[in-house]
Amino acid sequence: xxxxxxIMGAAETDIGKLPTTSTLELHVEGARRAxxxxxxxxxxxxxxxxxxxxxxxxxxxxxxxTPTYVDGTGVGGSSFLFHVRHATAAIKAGYADVVLITHxxxxxxxxxxxxxxxxxxxxxAQFEMPYGIxxxxxxxxxxxxxxxxxxxxxxxxxxxxxxxxxxxxxxNPRAMFRDEVTVxxxxxxxxxxxxxxxxxxxLVTDGGGALVVxxxxxxxxxxxxxxxxxxxxTGEAATTPLISQMEDMTRCKQFTLSSQAAFKESGTSPAxxxxxxxxxxxxxxxxxxxxxMGFVGRGESGAFVxxxxxxxxxxxxxxxxGGGMSYTHTGMYGMFAIQESVRQLxxxxxxxxxxxxxxxxxxxxxxxxxxxxxxxxxxx
Amino acid sequence: xxxxxxxxxxxARFAPRATPETQPYWDATAAGRLDLPRCRPCDQVFxxxxxxxxxxxxxxxxxxxxxxxxxxxxxxxxxxxAPGFPVPTVIAVVELxxxxxxxxxxxxxxxxxxxxxxxxxxxFEQRTGAAVPVFAPVPENxxxxxxx
Ligand SMILES: [Zn+2]
Numbered sequence: 001x002x003x004x005x006x007i008m009g010a011a012e013t014d015i016g017k018l019p020t021t022s023t024l025e026l027h028v029e030g031a032r033r034a035x036x037x038x039x040x041x042x043x044x045x046x047x048x049x050x051x052x053x054x055x056x057x058x059x060x061x062x063x064x065x066t067p068t069y070v071d072g073t074g075v076g077g078s079s080f081l082f083h084v085r086h087a088t089a090a091i092k093a094g095y096a097d098v099v100l101i102t103h104x105x106x107x108x109x110x111x112x113x114x115x116x117x118x119x120x121x122x123x124x125a126q127f128e129m130p131y132g133i134x135x136x137x138x139x140x141x142x143x144x145x146x147x148x149x150x151x152x153x154x155x156x157x158x159x160x161x162x163x164x165x166x167x168x169x170x171x172n173p174r175a176m177f178r179d180e181v182t183v184x185x186x187x188x189x190x191x192x193x194x195x196x197x198x199x200x201x202x203l204v205t206d207g208g209g210a211l212v213v214x215x216x217x218x219x220x221x222x223x224x225x226x227x228x229x230x231x232x233x234t235g236e237a238a239t240t241p242l243i244s245q246m247e248d249m250t251r252c253k254q255f256t257l258s259s260q261a262a263f264k265e266s267g268t269s270p271a272x273x274x275x276x277x278x279x280x281x282x283x284x285x286x287x288x289x290x291x292x293m294g295f296v297g298r299g300e301s302g303a304f305v306x307x308x309x310x311x312x313x314x315x316x317x318x319x320x321x322g323g324g325m326s327y328t329h330t331g332m333y334g335m336f337a338i339q340e341s342v343r344q345l346x347x348x349x350x351x352x353x354x355x356x357x358x359x360x361x362x363x364x365x366x367x368x369x370x371x372x373x374x375x376x377x378x379x380x
Numbered sequence: 381x382x383x384x385x386x387x388x389x390x391x392a393r394f395a396p397r398a399t400p401e402t403q404p405y406w407d408a409t410a411a412g413r414l415d416l417p418r419c420r421p422c423d424q425v426f427x428x429x430x431x432x433x434x435x436x437x438x439x440x441x442x443x444x445x446x447x448x449x450x451x452x453x454x455x456x457x458x459x460x461x462a463p464g465f466p467v468p469t470v471i472a473v474v475e476l477x478x479x480x481x482x483x484x485x486x487x488x489x490x491x492x493x494x495x496x497x498x499x500x501x502x503x504f505e506q507r508t509g510a511a512v513p514v515f516a517p518v519p520e521n522x523x524x525x526x527x528x
Contacts, residue, residue, distance in 0.1 A: 121398070126398070128483045143473075191457075
């Protein structure tokens with residue numbers, strides 16, 4: 001008899017520029033808010049999950065929690081989706097009743113954060129960094145030209161991804177960038193890594209957030225009156241730490257593998273999904289996601305976005321908070337994608353979509369390195 | 381806002397340091413060769429150097445010297461200067477004649493004239509303590525001259 005698992009609490013910290021808040025404090029503040037959202041005390045938490053910096057032990061100790069289930073999986077910005085999957089398994093196995101998943105990153109202000117690693121003998125340092133790569137904008141973007149070349153997608157359609165998401169951001173008072181833009185605005189913006197302009201790249205912010213994952217039984221007995229978000233299916237996969245070693249530069253294998261696992265577990269297919277969050281570190285990533293998860297056919301993602309299907313009023317609302325390109329991106333965006341799915345399923349989003357009963361979150365980690373998929377619903 | 385012109389100097393650029401399993405690769409580049417491991421059971425050349433074949437897991441490997449020829453698989457033209465690099469810098473993935481792909485720079489090329497799948501050939505750029513393989517377009521008549 002398998003236990004059903006739910007998200008019973010979810011909250012974000014303030015986001016944007018927070019120069020007086022440390023990395024650890026962003027985790028702690030997110031955790032306090034999520035526990036309050038669930039109407040739980042810290043002493044009811046027996047599991048903790050967080051990425052390696054500052055780490056689950058610093059976070060739980062700062063909160064005054066002594067966990068008996070600990071997950072420190074750190075696989076980039078998708079880590080929090082992995083945490084949800086692992087927490088679900090742990091709760092089903094009886095290893096924990098209530099798992100607190102925290103994120104906090106002083107991505108912009110760098111308060112209480114280590115400097116970016118500059119080891120010169122890692123695999124990445126030996127085989128990618130010698131080529132003038134300055135972080136994700138100059139490496140994550142490299143496959144895109146091949147993708148456009150081998151599919152029917154165009155540069156203008158790549159720009160349409162940024163246009164569509166800004167439409168959502170314009171409806172969200174918490175979004176960092178809220179003025180609607182045109183394809184010409186996107187293509188005419190400052191060039192970062194041709195063909196990517198500034199408006200096709202994620203922004204960099206400070207912020208945090210947390211989730212409380214528990215058995216449905218526990219949540220119904222102890223929680224707040226907020227609607228429960230049911231975890232119907234999950235998947236995870238990882239391929240290569242080096243973007244140059246992708247098996248096929250025009251497909252992201254772990255997007256396919258993790259979503260297939262989540263669809264199978266939940267008994268759903270793309271046609272059953274009402275709302276979609278695809279980790280949009282850069283404008284091409286949602287196009288890969290739409291194609292690799294089977295929401296559209298090969299080469300059809302650009303036209304799908306350009307025709308407005310992912311925009312307000314469209315049939316597959318996508319990245320409805322404005323996404324990593326307009327809402328917020330601390331460096332690990334996955335937590336914020338999950339938070340928006342929870343809000344949409346609870347009916348409390350800033351740009352609320354009508355009749356959302358299922359939502360899919362696709363997380364990406366590193367530069368097409370890891371991925372996890374969550375299929376969430378407002379009913380079991 | 382003022383625009384800073386970066387110091388354009390290969391010596392100032394990021395320099396990798398070998399680990400024991402990659403040392404033969406970097407020894408070869410220092411000698412002007414692009415050497416990669418080949419799996420004897422699979423007959424596959426692979427990148428990056430590792431102690432076992434990523435396809436079959438065999439440790440029966442040998443080092444082979446690549447031709448240094450390849451095709452431009454994909455690229456971006458970076459307008460964000462890294463220390464010592466020119467603006468713009470072409471950051472590219474090249475597919476080697478032997479099969480594997482690797483990250484690199486495309487040098488001595490006008491970014492406006494690049495085309496995917498154009499032939500390129502290896503060169504070596506000196507850094508502090510290492511020679512880094514980069515690629516340049518093959519002149520259009522080079523193949524014909526060889527054919528004659
Ligand atoms: Zn082999």
